[in-house]
Amino acid sequence: MTTFWLLAAALIAAATACLLWPLLRRRAPSATATPERALLVDLYHDQLRELDRDLRAGTLGAARHAEARDELGRRLLDEAAGSSSAPAGAGASPLLAALLLALLPSAAILLYLHLGNPVALWRADDLPAASGSEHQLSGAQVEGMVNQLAQRLRDAPGDAQGWAMLARSYSVLERHADAAAAYARAVELAPDVAALRADYADVLASLNGGALDGAPMAQVRQALVLDPDDPKALALAASAAAQRGDKQAAIGYWEHLHRLLPADSQTAARIAANLAAARGTDAAAPAPKITGMVTLGEKAGRTPQPGDTLFVYALPTDGSRMPLAVLRRQARDLPLSFTLDDAMAMRPEHRLSGQQQVMLEARISVSGSALPKAGDLVGRTGPVAVGTEGIRIAIDDAIAP
Template identity: 90%
Template sequence: MTTFWLLAAALIAAATACLLWPLLRRPAPGAAATPERAQLVELYHDQLRELERDLHAGTLSAARHAEARDELGRRLLEEAAGTNTVPAGAGPSPLLAALLLAALPSAAILLYLHLGNPVALWRADDLPAASGSEHQLSGAQVEGMVNQLAQRLREAPGDAQGWAMLARSYSVLERHADAAAAYARAVELAPDVAALRSDYADVLATLNGGALDGAPMAQVRQALALDPDDPKGLALAASAATERGDKQAAIGYWEHLYRLLPADSQTAARIAANLAAARSPDGAAHAAKVTGMVTLSEKAGRTPQPGDTLFVYALPNDGSRMPLAVLRRQARDLPLSFTLDDALALRPGHRLSGHRQVMLEARISGSGSALPKAGDLVGRTGPVAVGTEGIRIAIDGKVEATPAP
């Protein structure tokens, strides 16, 4: 997006310079009158020669000759001075130039915002992704960017890609009702895009307490009808089959999805774990949990308020910030014994049982925000194997302020 606006500014500057140059430059003195003066001089020489002939022929006295020559010279000077006068409006016009300089850039930008498609400039990497890093945007920055995108879509409501981006952003902010509304609009504008319907189903399931039956499953069926190889659609269909106890259907969906993935990818490893759980007669998902104790260390630097929110997360070992399981309590519950399992998953198909190792994190938030903010107290440990018990997490640090992008 920055590159586009820099190029647009350069083009506006070039166009403005082309228009201002003729308005501000000064014409060369006498340049416009050169042909007229040449004609006057030639006429003057002709009349002088005629006077000389009359003088030599005796038809003109010497006194009269001198008087006529002086009169001719005076007329030449007067008429030559008239040809040097610059016509009105032909000189520099600083007022008009100033008006153009003020109006042209603004008019160009307003015209683009009205006739163009500014939402198309927003790319997925302009908004915070679900995966985090130490350079993650702050919650206020994320909210500001999402609000800007929502405002742009009010001005350009026919952009399906923009609505999909807004929906994903709302999902990151855990504003699931807003995400569902944005996905509904995106699906309405682009009904044949399978991935949109799968994402919509995922959000609807979240609003439905994680259950995929009903409206979420209707979107999954339509997604797979449009694209039988849609990855998220297959994962959701497999999760739905597992929920209703149809192991054979779940295995079929997982196998289909596994064949679409590179064998050495992390996603393929997760699907293999899901397949193993589905094929296990004992239900391997029962072992898909981690247990332990969260304590507050003196190294944390301050004592939280009893009503501050305590989050305990299980995160994928690949650096993603989308939790596999989340437990929410209060600081007054410390020290806290915890158990994280698939029952605490935020999304179907994104569960603890699909991973062999996880990172664990405990965070105390005074604002109750699901997004980390500067000053939150935090403790981390891992990677630990799924199924491990007795893990200890000491909250012994603070979330540092993230640098501006």
């Protein structure tokens, strides 16, 4: 987190300098500028630099740093007004520059604390790397930040975004009862936000031992009424259906969610696995599939890195590049035994079972992109009949620039 605040301070300083330079440049030294005012400005800049040094050293928190800058700005305006004997227009630019210097950084920090998620920042950067007393210190700091937000919301209870942020912070700290109360307040203030209701349902389920029936499911249903494509609500609805044994409903929700996700995302892979497991328990005839082996041919031209991404596709014979099924692995898995079936479809209406024949392709991508790029290693075969087993694909070519 220290690195984040140092970078933020540097960016704020650069932006402030760009704004202040025209104001300071426009006012050249003149006879109307008194020595007292020049001394005040120099003293103010020295104190600002000392505050910035304390922030970088970690002896002064970001919130306290912002308050101190505001106080310095107000003090400079008061003292400059009392000590100035120059005409009103002569000192306008430096005073405005000082006011901007005091207010802009403070406004930026307060805006981040209000709209951002500083708790997640602490957990991401500080907590995993800490140990012993350092870990305890970071935890105490996180608690302090959350408590400050709770206090602010007691003074301004109508801030729906603030309550949502507080609820998410409590969830990170695993204070589920507090998170549920905060989400209840946020939903009361913003009843038409589907994502809030889905998050609220998740916390209620945590309090209910993971069970989604009852109050959690009521929130899920309302979320889906507000937004039928809300990802979290769809996932929770699918889980609830699976819990009560309604396999077909769970499959429907998972299929809907899978269509909304990027094809090469880890979440899409997990949903595909859920679909495969749900369909695998069906007593109906097994879905059509294609099995085989992918190897690296001698004509590939180069040896891929172990971490390069390996895709295995089934494509329509009409030349369309929308895969009917896709499997994602790594080059280190070669030679790879593969199985392609309907569980790996990107769209429920675009599956292997709807085709008589398909083209097969295996591709190794350095970038990991789902789209072919120059330099990717590739192997193709087909057309082959859906249901064929033991197909061999040799990766022995490269995509030309």
